[in-house]
Amino acid sequence: MSLNIIFTAAITIVILSTLSPTNAQIAAAPSLSPSSAPAPAPAPPFVNLANLLSVAGPFNTFLNYITQTKVIQTFQNQANDTKQGLTLFVPKDSAFSSLNQSTLSNLTSDQLKSLLLFHAFPKYYSLSDFKTLTATPINTFAGGSYPLNLTDVAGLIKVHSDWTNPKISSSVYSTFPVAVYELDQVLLPQSIFSTTPLVALAPAPAPDISPASDLAPSLSGLSPKSSESVNNESSASAICINLLNYFIFAVAGGFMLML
Numbered sequence: 001m002s003l004n005i006i007f008t009a010a011i012t013i014v015i016l017s018t019l020s021p022t023n024a025q026i027a028a029a030p031s032l033s034p035s036s037a038p039a040p041a042p043a044p045p046f047v048n049l050a051n052l053l054s055v056a057g058p059f060n061t062f063l064n065y066i067t068q069t070k071v072i073q074t075f076q077n078q079a080n081d082t083k084q085g086l087t088l089f090v091p092k093d094s095a096f097s098s099l100n101q102s103t104l105s106n107l108t109s110d111q112l113k114s115l116l117l118f119h120a121f122p123k124y125y126s127l128s129d130f131k132t133l134t135a136t137p138i139n140t141f142a143g144g145s146y147p148l149n150l151t152d153v154a155g156l157i158k159v160h161s162d163w164t165n166p167k168i169s170s171s172v173y174s175t176f177p178v179a180v181y182e183l184d185q186v187l188l189p190q191s192i193f194s195t196t197p198l199v200a201l202a203p204a205p206a207p208d209i210s211p212a213s214d215l216a217p218s219l220s221g222l223s224p225k226s227s228e229s230v231n232n233e234s235s236a237s238a239i240c241i242n243l244l245n246y247f248i249f250a251v252a253g254g255f256m257l258m259l
């Protein structure tokens with residue numbers, strides 16, 4: 001139920017933010033009755049992390065790990081603590097399945113907890129906050145020997161653990177006090193994985209540009225070399241057709257006016 005409220009609030013914020021400030025004021029003004037007192041500052045929204053992670057993602061593997069280790073209580077406590085807030089980096093299920101199975105199952109329960117706590121900052125950071133923090137190690141929830149570095153290269157924010165450097169592939173939720181960002185790799189700190197990958201990383205994860213290929217599934221049968229030019233040609237001809245349509249409409253409109 002609270003999730004519905006969150007979504008409704010999120011949608012409202014999106015709608016309001018698409019309105020220009022003056023429009024927003026005009027739209028909001030009539031709804032206030034003249035006698036109503038100034039609106040009190042709204043309480044920060046309560047975010048139920050288990051609910052959020054179970055509908056977003058898929059983040060089931062991470063959710064299962066933090067539930068089974070009770071780390072979720074630490075995170076939820078921090079999310080409830082509205083002074084500092086919480087930033088969570090959540091690897092997708094595919095990030096876990098690309099790890100060698102025994103990589104995590106070989107860990108002691110303390111190591112597994114640290115690994116999970118390593119995926120969070122005990123403080124809320126918006127994406128734009130990261131731009132000002134780059135190149136400074138930030139202590140994670142796992143403590144002083146588990147820092148993460150973040151870098152912003154032309155708007156691409158990467159999280160640097162010792163063995164993986166995934167980019168933030170999506171902002172799942174970011175409203176103070178809780179930020180949840182999606183990663184396509186699990187963060188692997190040297191403090192736990194002291195030697196070269198105890199981790200046999202499966203085939204390299206899809207490159208950054210992969211989403212583009214989703215845009216042209218019909219071209220998948222073509223060789224990579226030709227697909228680009230075909231793509232360009234087809235989009236160019238699509239533009240021509242659009243212009244032609246527009247021209248025809250314009251001419252037709254002209255005739256209508258003359259009649």
Ligand SMILES: *[C@@H]1O[C@H](CO)[C@@H](O)[C@H](O)[C@H]1NC(C)=O
Nearest residue numbers: 046072073074076077078080
């Ligand atoms: C967080 O706050 C919610 C709502 O106030 C409460 O139900 C929940 O028990 C709290 N959880 C923790 C771990 O503090």
Ligand SMILES: *[C@@H]1O[C@H](CO)[C@@H](O)[C@H](O)[C@H]1NC(C)=O
Nearest residue numbers: 100101102103198199200201
């Ligand atoms: C996982 O790691 C073990 C030990 O390094 C190795 O023997 C095994 O082949 C690896 N499995 C995969 C699927 O990479």
Ligand SMILES: *[C@@H]1O[C@H](CO)[C@@H](O)[C@H](O)[C@H]1NC(C)=O
Nearest residue numbers: 100101102103106198199200
């Ligand atoms: C996990 O532990 C087993 C047994 O100790 C070992 O054979 C295997 O290489 C370990 N796997 C990894 C990825 O460290």
Ligand SMILES: *[C@@H]1O[C@H](CO)[C@@H](O)[C@H](O)[C@H]1NC(C)=O
Nearest residue numbers: 135136137148149160161162
């Ligand atoms: C993080 O930054 C510090 C200082 O700039 C550097 O010493 C460390 O190697 C970096 N760690 C990673 C994982 O990039």
